[in-house]
Amino acid sequence: MISYIIRRSLLAIPMLLLVSLIAFFILTLPPGDYMTSYQNQLTSQAGLTTAEAEEMANEMRQKYGLDKPFLVQYYNWIKNIVTKGDFGYSFFYSKSVSAVIWSRMGYTLLIAGLCHFISVFAGVFIGIFSATHKYSFADYTFTVLAFLGVSIPAFFLALFMMYIFSFELGMGVGGLFSDEFIMAPWSLAKVWDLIKHLWLPVVIVGFAGTARNMRVMRSNLLDVLGLQYIQTAKAKGLKNKTVIYKHAVKNAIKPIVMSMGSALPFLITGEMITSIVLDLPTTGPAFYNALVNQDMYLAGSFLMMIAVILVIGNLLADIALAWVDPRVRYN
Amino acid sequence: MKKEETKERKKYLSNKEKIWRRYKKHKLGMIGGTIVVLLLILSIFAPFFSPYDYRKPDYEGAYMPPQPLNFVDEDGELSIVPFTYGVEQGMDPETWARTFEINPDQKYRLQFFTEGWEYELFGIFESNIHLFGVEEGGTFHLFGTDKLGRDILSRIIFGSRISIFIAFFGSLLSAVVGSLIGGISGYFSGKIDLFIQRVIEMFQLFPQLPLMMALSAAIPTTWPPILIFIGIVVVLSLIQWTFLAREVRAIVLSYREQEFVKAAQALGANHLYTILKHVIPNCFSHIIVVMTLTIPQLILAESTLSYLGLGIQPPMVSWGVLLQEASNLQTIGQHPWIMIPGAFIFFTVLSINFFGDGVRDALDPKSN
Numbered sequence: 001m002i003s004y005i006i007r008r009s010l011l012a013i014p015m016l017l018l019v020s021l022i023a024f025f026i027l028t029l030p031p032g033d034y035m036t037s038y039q040n041q042l043t044s045q046a047g048l049t050t051a052e053a054e055e056m057a058n059e060m061r062q063k064y065g066l067d068k069p070f071l072v073q074y075y076n077w078i079k080n081i082v083t084k085g086d087f088g089y090s091f092f093y094s095k096s097v098s099a100v101i102w103s104r105m106g107y108t109l110l111i112a113g114l115c116h117f118i119s120v121f122a123g124v125f126i127g128i129f130s131a132t133h134k135y136s137f138a139d140y141t142f143t144v145l146a147f148l149g150v151s152i153p154a155f156f157l158a159l160f161m162m163y164i165f166s167f168e169l170g171m172g173v174g175g176l177f178s179d180e181f182i183m184a185p186w187s188l189a190k191v192w193d194l195i196k197h198l199w200l201p202v203v204i205v206g207f208a209g210t211a212r213n214m215r216v217m218r219s220n221l222l223d224v225l226g227l228q229y230i231q232t233a234k235a236k237g238l239k240n241k242t243v244i245y246k247h248a249v250k251n252a253i254k255p256i257v258m259s260m261g262s263a264l265p266f267l268i269t270g271e272m273i274t275s276i277v278l279d280l281p282t283t284g285p286a287f288y289n290a291l292v293n294q295d296m297y298l299a300g301s302f303l304m305m306i307a308v309i310l311v312i313g314n315l316l317a318d319i320a321l322a323w324v325d326p327r328v329r330y331n
Numbered sequence: 332m333k334k335e336e337t338k339e340r341k342k343y344l345s346n347k348e349k350i351w352r353r354y355k356k357h358k359l360g361m362i363g364g365t366i367v368v369l370l371l372i373l374s375i376f377a378p379f380f381s382p383y384d385y386r387k388p389d390y391e392g393a394y395m396p397p398q399p400l401n402f403v404d405e406d407g408e409l410s411i412v413p414f415t416y417g418v419e420q421g422m423d424p425e426t427w428a429r430t431f432e433i434n435p436d437q438k439y440r441l442q443f444f445t446e447g448w449e450y451e452l453f454g455i456f457e458s459n460i461h462l463f464g465v466e467e468g469g470t471f472h473l474f475g476t477d478k479l480g481r482d483i484l485s486r487i488i489f490g491s492r493i494s495i496f497i498a499f500f501g502s503l504l505s506a507v508v509g510s511l512i513g514g515i516s517g518y519f520s521g522k523i524d525l526f527i528q529r530v531i532e533m534f535q536l537f538p539q540l541p542l543m544m545a546l547s548a549a550i551p552t553t554w555p556p557i558l559i560f561i562g563i564v565v566v567l568s569l570i571q572w573t574f575l576a577r578e579v580r581a582i583v584l585s586y587r588e589q590e591f592v593k594a595a596q597a598l599g600a601n602h603l604y605t606i607l608k609h610v611i612p613n614c615f616s617h618i619i620v621v622m623t624l625t626i627p628q629l630i631l632a633e634s635t636l637s638y639l640g641l642g643i644q645p646p647m648v649s650w651g652v653l654l655q656e657a658s659n660l661q662t663i664g665q666h667p668w669i670m671i672p673g674a675f676i677f678f679t680v681l682s683i684n685f686f687g688d689g690v691r692d693a694l695d696p697k698s699n
Contacts (some may be wrong), residue, residue: 019536026542029549151681153631155638156673159657167664273635277658287541288639291548299545304671306538 005315012311016304017078023303024074027296034091034294035061050182057121064089065193077297088297090107092289099303100286106178108282111271112264115204126210127217131225132244151210154270158204158277165200176280204274209266220252260317265310353693360689366682374491378450381485382464385648387448390592391420394666395431397475405435414440415471439469472533475668478658486648487672493649496681497560498629506622508568510614511573514606517583518575524580531573543570543632547641551695556647563642567629582614616694623687627680634676650676663699 009193042053061067067077080086087097130139176197177190184190224230225248233243272284279285283302290298343515344352354360373380375483400413417437423431445464451457465471476481516527543566586592595605611618636642637651638658645652653672657663663670 015533015536018533022533023537023545026545026549031551147681147684148677151627151684152677153634153638153673153680155635156654156670156676158672159654159663160670163661163667164668165664166660167667183587265538269538272540273639276639288544291544291641303538303541303545306541307536310536310538 005028005319006267008315008318012315016098016307016311019307020300020304021074023307024077024300025070027291027294027303028070028073030294032294033061033066033296036064036295038091045093064091077300081301087301090290090295090298092293092295092298093286097298100298101283101301101305104281104283104286107280108271108284110269110276111198111201111205111275111280111282112268114198114272115206115209116264118202118206119213120256121208122259123210123213124217124253127214128221128244128249130214130218131221134222143218146214148210149207150215152208154208155277157207158201158274161200161204162278187203201271201274201278201280205271208270216255216259217252220255221248224248224252257320258317260313260320264313265306268306268309350693351557354689357689357692359685360692363682363685363687364689366678367686370491370495370682372494373488376420376452377488378452379458379460380462381482381488381589382447382461382473383482383485384448384450385481385485385489386646387481391478392470392472392476392480393478394429395470395472395476395480396666397668398470398472400441400471400473404438405604410440412440414438415465415469417469423460437469439465439471441465441471469502474671475666477653477669478662483653483671485666486653487650487675490648490650490653490672491675491679493560493643493647494630494633494651494676497563497567497633497643497649498626500564501629501633502571502625503572504564505557505568506575506618509572510579510611510618511606512572513576514583514611514614515578517580518585518587518606518610520587527576528580531576534573539570540632540635543567544637544639544641558646559644559647563633563636567632570632571625571629575618575625578617578621579611579614582617583610586610586613620687620691620695623683623690627687629684630676630683632681635663 038060039053039057042048042056043050058067065073068076077088080088085098087101089095090097090100093100096253126142130142133139164321176194178193178197221244225244230243230248233247238247268283271282272287274280275282275284276288287299287302289295290302376432395418398415398418400415401410402413403409404414413562415438417434417439418431419434421432422428423430441463442465443463444460446459447461447464449457449459462469472482472484474487477483477486508519516524546566546569547563550559550566552559554562591609592605599621600608633642633649634651634654637649638654640655643649643652650672652669654676657669657673
C-alpha cells in the first residue's frame with residue numbers, strides 16, 4: 001500500500017509540470033500583457049506622454065522578466081516555486097501571489113468545505129430516502145428539485161437569490177461581513193455576522209452538489225436493491241433497515257466516495273462563480289480579476305494549485321476506496 | 332398455414348419502431364422533446380417571431396417595464412382581441428426617476444402577421460411580416476426593454492440562436508473528436524492506448540471551469556463575431572471530449588475481439604475503415620445519448636462565460652450576454668425584468684435534460 005502511494009505521488013510530478021507548462025502557455029496567449037493596460041492607465045490617469053509611459057512599462061517588464069521569451073519566463077517561475085516557494089508577483093493586487101491566495105484560501109475552504117459536507121450528507125440521505133420510497137410524492141418532489149439544481153446556472157441562481165433577499169425581503173446580502181465588521185477584530189458578534197452572510201453562498205453552491213449526489217445515490221441504490229444478494233439478505237430474515245444500510249448502501253455509495261477526490265477542486269471552482277456574483281473575498285474572484293487583467297502569475301498559480309489539490313484528492317479517494325471496498329485492497 | 336405465418340410477422344417491430352415506442356413511454360422526455368423542437372423553430376425563424384429589431388435602440392423607451400396584454404379594459408368591458416395601453420413617460424417630481432404611466436384612453440389591439448421591421452431570412456427571403464404586433468402607434472414590449480430601449484423579448488429570441496447552436500456545435504465537435512480518439516484508443520490498445528489515456532488524464536487534471544475561462548480569455552475580443560463563435564465552440568469541446576473518449580474507448584475495447592471486427596480485418600479493411608465503418612457505428616446510440624446530455628451543460632457553460640464577459644461579445648447576443656446587463660444589484664433592483672433571459676436558460680436546459688433522459692431510455696435501455 002505504501003509503495004503504491006509513493007509510486008503514484010512520484011508519477012504525478014511530471015504530470016503536474018506538464019500541466020503547469022500548458023497553463024502558463026494558455027495564460028500568455030492573449031495579446032499584450034499586464035503592462036499594456038498599466039501603460040494605458042499611466043497615459044490616461046497619470047497624464048504621462050505615450051513615450052514616457054512606454055518607457056516605464058518597459059522598465060517594469062524588465063524588472064519582472066516579462067520581456068523574456070516564453071520558455072525563460074516559465075523556467076524562472078517554476079524555479080522560484082521549487083527553490084524558494086515563491087509563486088511570483090501579482091501586479092493587479094500589488095502583492096506576492098502567495099499572499100493573495102493565502103489571504104483568500106481560508107474563506108474559500110470554509111465555504112467549499114461546508115458545501116461539500118452538506119452536499120454529501122444531504123445528497124446521500126435524500127438519495128437513500130428517494131430510492132426506498134420510490135415513486136412516492138416525496139420522491140417526485142426531490143427528483144424535480146434535483147433537476148432544478150442541475151439546470152439553473154450558478155451565476156443566475158446567485159443573482160436571483162440576491163435580488164429576492166435584498167429587494168423583496170429587505171435583507172442585506174453579498175460580501176461576508178457587514179460594513180462595520182470588515183475591519184473589526186474577531187469577536188462573537190463578528191462570527192455571528194459571518195454566519196448571517198455565509199449561509200446564502202453555501203446554499204447556492206451546495207444546491208447543485210446535493211442534487212448531483214442525490215441523483216447518483218438514488219439510481220445506484222435502486223440498481224443495487226435489484227441484485228440477488230439483497231434478496232438473499234432479505235430471505236435470511238434481516239430487518240429491512242439492516243439490509244439497506246449494511247448491505248445495499250455500502251455498494252451504492254462507491255461512486256460518491258470515488259468522486260470525493262475530485263470534489264474539492266470541483267467545489268473550489270463551483271464556489272468561484274457564486275463568489276464573483278456575490279463579491280466574496282475568496283480565490284474565485286481573484287482568479288477572475290487576474291484573468292481579465294492578464295495578471296498571469298496569479299492566474300497560473302491558481303490553476304496549478306487546483307491541479308495539485310486534484311492530484312492529492314484523487315490519491316486520497318483511491319485510498320478511501322480501498323478502505324471501503326476490500327476487493328480493491330486485495331488486488 | 333402461410334397466412335398465419337405472415338400474421339405472426341406483423342408483430343415484429345423494427346429497431347426504429349422499438350426506439351420510438353420506448354421514447355413515447357417517457358412522458359417527461361416527450362414534453363422536453365416538444366419544447367426543444369419549439370425552441371429550435373423559434374431560433375431558426377427568429378426574425379419572424381421577434382416583434383422588434385433586437386439591435387435597434389430607442390433611447391426614449393429605455394428600461395420600460397413589461398407590458399401585459401389586457402382582455403378587460405378600465406370600464407370592465409371584455410374585449411375578445413387583447414390589447415395594450417398606450418404608455419406615457421413622466422418624471423417623478425421628487426426623485427427625478429423616470430416613470431411610465433398607462434394611458435387608459437389609448438388602446439392598441441393585438442394583431443397577427445403584422446408588418447414591422449424588415450429582415451432577411453437565411454440571406455434569401457426578404458420580408459417584414461411578423462407573427463404578432465399591435466396596431467400602429469402603440470408599443471408591445473411583453474418583457475419590457477433594456478437600458479438602450481431594445482425589446483427584451485426580441486433579444487431573447489435572437490439570443491436563443493447563439494445560445495442553442497453554440498452548445499449544439501460544441502457538443503457535436505466534442506462527440507466527433509471524442510469518439511474518434513476514443514475509438515482509436517480502444518481499437519489499437521497497447522501503447523497507443525496508453526499514450527492517449529495519459530493525454531486524457533492530463534486534460535482532466537485541469538480544473539474545468541477555470542481552464543475554460545482562461546481559454547476563452549485568450550480569444551481576442553477584436554476578432555470578427557464568426558471567429559469568436561468558432562473559438563468558443565472549440566473551447567467548449569476541448570473541455571468535453573475527454574469524457575466521451577473514455578466511454579467510447581471502454582465500449583470499443585469490448586468489441587475489438589468480436590467476430591465482426593475480425594471479419595472486417597480478414598476481408599482486408601484497413602484500420603481507419605474498420606473503426607469508422609464497423610466499430611464506431613456500434614457505439615452510435617451511446618454517442619448520441621452523451622451528446623444530448625452534453626448540450627445542456629454547454630448551454631450553462633456558454634452563458635456563464637458570456638455573463639463574465641469572456642465568451643460571446645456584444646453586439647452578438649446570447650442569453651449570457653443579455654444577463655451581463657443584470658450583473659449590478661442596483662440595476663436588477665430597479666428593473667427586475669432584465670433577469671428574464673435567465674428563466675429561458677433554465678427552461679431550455681431543463682427540457683433538454685428531460686429530452687436527453689428520454690433518449691437514453693429509448694436508445695440505451697440497459698443503461699438505466
